[in-house]
Amino acid sequence: MTDKFISIEGIARRYPGAGGGETTIFEDLWLSMKRGEFGCVIGHSGCGKTTVLNILAGLDQPSAGAVIVDGQAIEGTSLDRAVIFQSHALLPWRTVLGNVAYAVTSKWRNWDRAKVKAHAQKFIDLVGLTGSEHKRPSELSGGMKQRVGIARALSITPKIMLMDEPFSALDALTRGTLQDEVRRICLETGQTAFMITHDVDEAIYLADKIFLMTNGPGAVLAEIVENPLPKDRGRIDLHRHPLYYAVRNHIVDFLVSRSKTFAATVTDHDPRNVPVVRPGKPELVVAADAEDSIEASWPSVARPTTSSQG
Amino acid sequence: MNASLRFRAAVVSIVLFAAFLGIWHLATRSTGAVGNMSPEYAKLMGLTATQGKSAMPGPLDVGAKLWEHLRQPFYDNGPNDKGLGIQLGYSIARVGLGYLLAVIVAIPLGFLIGMSPLISRAIDPFIQILKPISPLAWMPLALYTIKDSSISAIFVIFICSVWPMLLNTAFGVAAVRKEWINVARTLEVGTVRRAFTVILPAAAPTILTGMRISIGIAWLVIVAAEMLVGGTGIGYFVWNEWNNLSITNVIIAILMIGIVGMLLDQILARFTRMVTFPE
Numbered sequence: 001m002t003d004k005f006i007s008i009e010g011i012a013r014r015y016p017g018a019g020g021g022e023t024t025i026f027e028d029l030w031l032s033m034k035r036g037e038f039g040c041v042i043g044h045s046g047c048g049k050t051t052v053l054n055i056l057a058g059l060d061q062p063s064a065g066a067v068i069v070d071g072q073a074i075e076g077t078s079l080d081r082a083v084i085f086q087s088h089a090l091l092p093w094r095t096v097l098g099n100v101a102y103a104v105t106s107k108w109r110n111w112d113r114a115k116v117k118a119h120a121q122k123f124i125d126l127v128g129l130t131g132s133e134h135k136r137p138s139e140l141s142g143g144m145k146q147r148v149g150i151a152r153a154l155s156i157t158p159k160i161m162l163m164d165e166p167f168s169a170l171d172a173l174t175r176g177t178l179q180d181e182v183r184r185i186c187l188e189t190g191q192t193a194f195m196i197t198h199d200v201d202e203a204i205y206l207a208d209k210i211f212l213m214t215n216g217p218g219a220v221l222a223e224i225v226e227n228p229l230p231k232d233r234g235r236i237d238l239h240r241h242p243l244y245y246a247v248r249n250h251i252v253d254f255l256v257s258r259s260k261t262f263a264a265t266v267t268d269h270d271p272r273n274v275p276v277v278r279p280g281k282p283e284l285v286v287a288a289d290a291e292d293s294i295e296a297s298w299p300s301v302a303r304p305t306t307s308s309q310g
Numbered sequence: 311m312n313a314s315l316r317f318r319a320a321v322v323s324i325v326l327f328a329a330f331l332g333i334w335h336l337a338t339r340s341t342g343a344v345g346n347m348s349p350e351y352a353k354l355m356g357l358t359a360t361q362g363k364s365a366m367p368g369p370l371d372v373g374a375k376l377w378e379h380l381r382q383p384f385y386d387n388g389p390n391d392k393g394l395g396i397q398l399g400y401s402i403a404r405v406g407l408g409y410l411l412a413v414i415v416a417i418p419l420g421f422l423i424g425m426s427p428l429i430s431r432a433i434d435p436f437i438q439i440l441k442p443i444s445p446l447a448w449m450p451l452a453l454y455t456i457k458d459s460s461i462s463a464i465f466v467i468f469i470c471s472v473w474p475m476l477l478n479t480a481f482g483v484a485a486v487r488k489e490w491i492n493v494a495r496t497l498e499v500g501t502v503r504r505a506f507t508v509i510l511p512a513a514a515p516t517i518l519t520g521m522r523i524s525i526g527i528a529w530l531v532i533v534a535a536e537m538l539v540g541g542t543g544i545g546y547f548v549w550n551e552w553n554n555l556s557i558t559n560v561i562i563a564i565l566m567i568g569i570v571g572m573l574l575d576q577i578l579a580r581f582t583r584m585v586t587f588p589e
Contacts, residue, residue: 059492077495089489093511093587102507106497138588156497 004068005035005192006056006160010271011065013051025051026219028271029065031211036190040203042251043213044259049196050164056194057083057162070159079107082153084163088145090137090152097133100124100152107156123155124148127181143174147181154185161186163195167202179205180235187231200251204229205238212254214262220271222262225251226278243280250279331369338368367558375558376565390550392542394562398570400542404460404535405528405574408467412524416472417517420479421505424513430480437476445470445531449538459539463532470531471524478520482513514585522578529571544570 008031017023025048033039041049054060056067058077067074069081082103090099100120105111111119124133127147137145146166153161166182167175183206186193197203203210210225228243238244262269340361347360357363367375383395423430445466452462486509494504536545544563551559 057496059495077498079496079498081496083492083496085489085492087489089487089493091490091493091508091511092589093585103497106499136588 003034004032005037005070006031006033006039006194007068008032008052008056009066009068011052011055011062011067013048013055013060014063024218025216026213027064029221030272030274031221033192033194033209035192037208038186038193038206039195039209039211040207041194041196041211041213042198042200042203042255043219044215044255047213047216047219047259049213053083053162053164053194053196056160057081059083079156080159082156082158082161084146084149084153084161084166086165086168088137088142088149090145090148092137095134095136096124096129096140096148096151097121099137099148100155103152103156120151120155123151126154126185127151141174142170143178146170146178150178150182150185154189154191159192161191161193163193165196165198168198175199175202176235182206200248200255201238203251204244204247205233205235210251212251212259214259218263220262220269221274222254222258222266222269224274224276226276228278228280246279250277334369338364338366365557367561371558372561376562379562389541392547394544394547394566397542397544397547398566401532401536401544402570404463404543405467405525405532408464409471409525409528411464411468412472412475412528413521415468416475416520417479420476420517421483421509423476423480424483425505425509430484437473441473441477446534446538449535453539459541463535463539463543466535467528467532471528474523474527475517475520478523479513479517482516482520483509485516486512511585511587515582515587518578518582518585522575522582525574525578526571529567529574533567 008029011029012027013025014022014027015025025046029052031039031052041052043049051060055062056069056074058074058081074081091102094102097117097120100123101116104116104120108116108119121133124130127150129144129147129151132140132144137148140148146169149166163182167178170178179202182193185191186206193206195203195206204227208227210227212222212225213219214222225247228247229238229241233241258265340357340363347355352360379394383393385391385393386396423433448466448469449462452465453459456462456465490508490512491504494508499507532543533545533548536543537549540546540549544567548560548563548567551557551563
């Protein structure tokens with residue numbers, strides 16, 4: 001099962017709606033990821049991204065379907081799946097070290113104090129917070145708080161890191177630095193990561209696979225974009241890569257128009273066999289389809305086609 | 311700036327206090343000989359009749375008596391003549407016992423109510439009805455069932471201090487941020503450990519606020535309860551001195567009740583500050 005480290009199999013989430021009916025947020029969602037892959041989900045608010053992540057974390061239950069991680073169906077939360085929360089969710093009465101140590105003692109209950117401290121310290125150093133161990137969260141900036149959140153998640157050496165828009169509350173500069181950190185750590189440790197974001201550039205920089213979801217209610221996973229950029233991409237010259245805009249335009253096109261019209265225009269969508277798209281390659285079919293619909297509203301501007309850039 | 315503000319405030323406080331003492335003194339002083347009466351008769355009548363002195367004691371009388379009490383706070387000359395320290399000690403002990411019982415009951419029960427929506431709804435009607443009952447209304451029932459006036463007073467303290475603690479604990483526990491609970495859940499922290507490491511510290515400021523309200527109410531109620539049950543305590547002392555028509559002692563007792571109440575409140579305030587965390 002190495003090719004399907006995470007396998008989301010036909011999950012759905014429905015809420016009892018007004019007037020006795022049911023509101024379906026998403027239905028029959030299939031998604032899989034390999035070990036060591038970095039996956040990003042992009043979609044508009046209300047498409048159920050956070051619910052997918054919460055189900056994966058075990059914080060929420062699907063109305064139908066199952067999630068299999070490393071060959072086992074998940075039941076509830078697990079120390080194998082660490083979550084980095086959007087609001088960092090640090091315990092404000094504990095210090096930086098205390099917050100990380102809390103996670104460490106939760107995983108290794110019989111470790112003595114010194115061992116826990118040494119282990120926690122290692123991860124505080126990893127995220128560059130050496131010297132701030134004894135500060136309380138209220139004394140830290142937003143970026144530093146989120147670093148603690150990352151250190152806490154990493155300290156339990158999880159199989160999967162789940163991130164729910166971890167950088168959306170940060171300013172652009174801090175966000176960039178933290179993206180670098182996360183990317184470096186994931187590459188160094190071969191961490192499998194699953195992230196939700198609104199930020200297209202963030203997804204292109206970090207992710208190996210980008211999962212595009214249509215608008216809710218009744219959201220579906222429309223397609224999987226394989227990131228064609230080289231693995232050793234850097235943030236500084238990322239936008240100069242010849243394929244960068246091909247990927248970016250493809251995703252932005254999806255978010256701007258196709259995410260709304262997808263359900264109406266694509267009738268033969270098979271949720272178990274979501275098309276995998278690799279922008280920039282000649283066999284890009286779905287993206288070419290999208291081009292037609294967009295050019296209608298923007299006829300005078302000749303846009304470079306995605307394939308010609310490659 | 312801050313220090314100078316504090317200094318100025320202290321000056322104003324002292325001026326106000328001095329003004330209060332001055333007015334009090336002027337209002338209760340002797341106005342001079344009222345009329346001619348034979349010295350023997352005057353001796354019998356006392357200063358109120360002969361010198362126009364108010365029946366209300368002046369600050370100097372109270373001060374002198376207070377000094378007497380403070381020099382000898384723990385004397386014991388039998389049931390109706392005990393030192394102020396002993397009386398206050400009895401009251402504090404009763405409040406302490408009843409309050410401690412209330413803590414033991416209210417905090418675990420509050421946790422249960424806060425954590426379980428079922429229990430919360432099931433117990434809510436009882437709390438709503440029991441909470442507004444004046445604690446003294448329980449007194450006859452307590453005297454009848456417990457058959458001991460001193461323990462009945464403790465019960466009354468218990469019943470009056472249990473509600474604010476219970477409601478605040480339940481509220482504090484129920485209002486713990488979902489994300490902190492989720493952190494504990496993703497770390498597979500068990501229920502007991504979660505209660506002690508996440509919910510208790512998160513709810514502690516709210517719980518302590520409830521405890522601070524409770525100690526204030528308990529101290530209010532003990533005076534009234536001791537007036538009823540009698541025997542010992544500062545409340546009994548007040549009533550006993552009223553029966554003795556010693557207004558001086560009544561005033562001193564009032565002052566002492568205020569000071570002890572303030573100290574109790576300050577102790578709880580300090581505890582509250584200790585568990586409060588900045589966000």
